[in-house]
Amino acid sequence: MRKSLYILCVVLWALMGTQCVWAEKPYTLVIDAGHGGKDPGAIGRFSKEKDLNLQLALKVGELIQSQYPDVKVVYTRSTDVFIPLQERCNIANKNNADLFMSIHTNSAESREPKGVETFILGTERMDANLDVAMRENAVMKLESDYQTTYQGFDPNSIDSYIMFELMQNSYMDQSLQFAEQIQQRFTGHLNRADRGVRQAAFWVLLKTACPSILFEMGFISNPEEEKFLNQPASIAQMANALVNAFGAYTHKQAVRRETLVIESSQPAQSAAPAEPAQPAASPESDEPIEEKPLTRYYAVQICASRTPLAPNDERLKGQVCETIQVGDWHKYYTAADTDRSKVVEAQQRLKALFPDCWIITFEK
Numbered sequence: 218m219r220k221s222l223y224i225l226c227v228v229l230w231a232l233m234g235t236q237c238v239w240a241e242k243p244y245t246l247v248i249d250a251g252h253g254g255k256d257p258g259a260i261g262r263f264s265k266e267k268d269l270n271l272q273l274a275l276k277v278g279e280l281i282q283s284q285y286p287d288v289k290v291v292y293t294r295s296t297d298v299f300i301p302l303q304e305r306c307n308i309a310n311k312n313n314a315d316l317f318m319s320i321h322t323n324s325a326e327s328r329e330p331k332g333v334e335t336f337i338l339g340t341e342r343m344d345a346n347l348d349v350a351m352r353e354n355a356v357m358k359l360e361s362d363y364q365t366t367y368q369g370f371d372p373n374s375i376d377s378y379i380m381f382e383l384m385q386n387s388y389m390d391q392s393l394q395f396a397e398q399i400q401q402r403f404t405g406h407l408n409r410a411d412r413g414v415r416q417a418a419f420w421v422l423l424k425t426a427c428p429s430i431l432f433e434m435g436f437i438s439n440p441e442e443e444k445f446l447n448q449p450a451s452i453a454q455m456a457n458a459l460v461n462a463f464g465a466y467t468h469k470q471a472v473r474r475e476t477l478v479i480e481s482s483q484p485a486q487s488a489a490p491a492e493p494a495q496p497a498a499s500p501e502s503d504e505p506i507e508e509k510p511l512t513r514y515y516a517v518q519i520c521a522s523r524t525p526l527a528p529n530d531e532r533l534k535g536q537v538c539e540t541i542q543v544g545d546w547h548k549y550y551t552a553a554d555t556d557r558s559k560v561v562e563a564q565q566r567l568k569a570l571f572p573d574c575w576i577i578t579f580e581k
Contacts, residue, residue: 243289244467246281247309249319249421250274250292251431254299259324261437264447266322267297273434274320276456284460301360306424316395316467317429318459319421322446324438331439332410333403335396336431337389338423339416391428398462399432405575407458409435432459515560515578516553519571523547534570550577 250270252258258266271294278290291312293305300308309317323334396414404411412433422429434455435442445451519536525547526533526540538549552563560576567574 243287244285245289245291245312245314245316246463247291247293247312247314247317247425248274248278249305249309249317250294251319251321253294253297256299259322259437261324261443262440264437264443266324266437269322269434269437269446270320271295271297272452273455273459276452277318277320277459280456280460281463284464302420303424305421309425309427309429314425314427316463317422317425317427318463319419319429319431321431321433323433323436325436326438328439330436331442332412333400333435334412334415334433335399336415336417336419336422336433337392337396338419338429339389388428392422392430395428395462395466396430398465399430399459401575402458402462403455406461407454511581512555513578514553514555514581515557515576516550517560517564517567517574518548518550518577519567519574521548536567536570 250267250273252267252270254267256267258270260266274292275295278292281288281290289312291308291314293308294300305319323330393414400411400414403409417431419431422431435446437443437446516539519538520532522532526549528537533549536551538551539553540547540549542548552560552567554560554563557576564574564576
């Protein structure tokens with residue numbers, strides 16, 4: 218009898234072990250609503266950043282869970298509570314996050330600045346973005362004994378930011394891809410002012426072991442934008458844009474086929490194929506060199522691939538495309554025209570085949 222029980226336990230253990238081997242880890246998205254509790258963040262004329270951040274974070278999570286039921290959504294906070302910066306990173310790392318999205322609202326001394334920007338970890342143009350990093354990192358001073366927790370880092374000391382210049386960020390490329398998707402959808406689809414993808418020294422991005430971005434939805438210090446950000450319809454629009462960006466970034470079918478939808482937030486750089494080189498003018502010639510004026514074009518980009526696609530490739534679904542190469546990526550677009558309204562119509566038709574297609578702009 219005892220032997221039979223032993224054999225049964227071994228069989229059950231083996232089956233449980235097999236199940237663990239077969240089980241796939243769910244894709245985990247950590248959504249971080251910046252600030253909260255005793256930390257209000259930026260304050261506008263009639264609203265607080267912490268409340269706007271939480272509203273948008275919860276709406277994004279709700280839509281992700283509805284549209285992507287296989288994605289595990291984890292919130293760093295789902296109520297108005299104070300969460301230390303390091304704890305936000307710990308939540309992401311303990312859950313083995315695949316992607317970390319920190320949602321914030323911008324502010325400035327002037328009422329003029331407006332628009333959206335997305336930050337990734339980096340030190341490019343650190344001086345230009347240092348004030349933003351200092352403002353966001355300053356929340357650690359609300360914690361008791363913060364110098365011990367943050368290993369002597371002082372968010373108000375320029376010298377402390379030297380450590381960021383020595384870092385090695387293995388997730389920069391992926392973070393950049395997601396950031397560009399966000400900017401493209403907010404500026405191309407929602408017609409928001411584009412402040413671009415930027416690099417900054419945010420602690421909350423430094424200590425998360427996965428692709429990470431910090432998104433600034435607009436300026437609470439701008440009266441027009443504060444009014445916009447507090448409207449339920451605006452929250453819904455922005456949440457949809459973030460979810461669409463997430464969908465493009467994590468498009469499973471595209472990844473399986475080595476095709477990933479990626480678009481630069483600076484359309485002029487992802488432009489048309491280069492023109493054939495023209496013979497250089499003779500240095501002895503007195504004739505002035507006439508510069509040919511550039512013409513602005515619009516087009517619908519449908520996909521990009523690390524490997525060139527044949528014209529009859531099934532992934533192009535019968536579309537006649539032009540292509541450009543940007544880095545390792547071959548980008549495919551169609552319906553190029555100088556009339557943007559015609560390209561918008563083409564995009565609406567193409568969405569049936571390519572739901573994540575978008576409009577790009579270039580000059581040639």
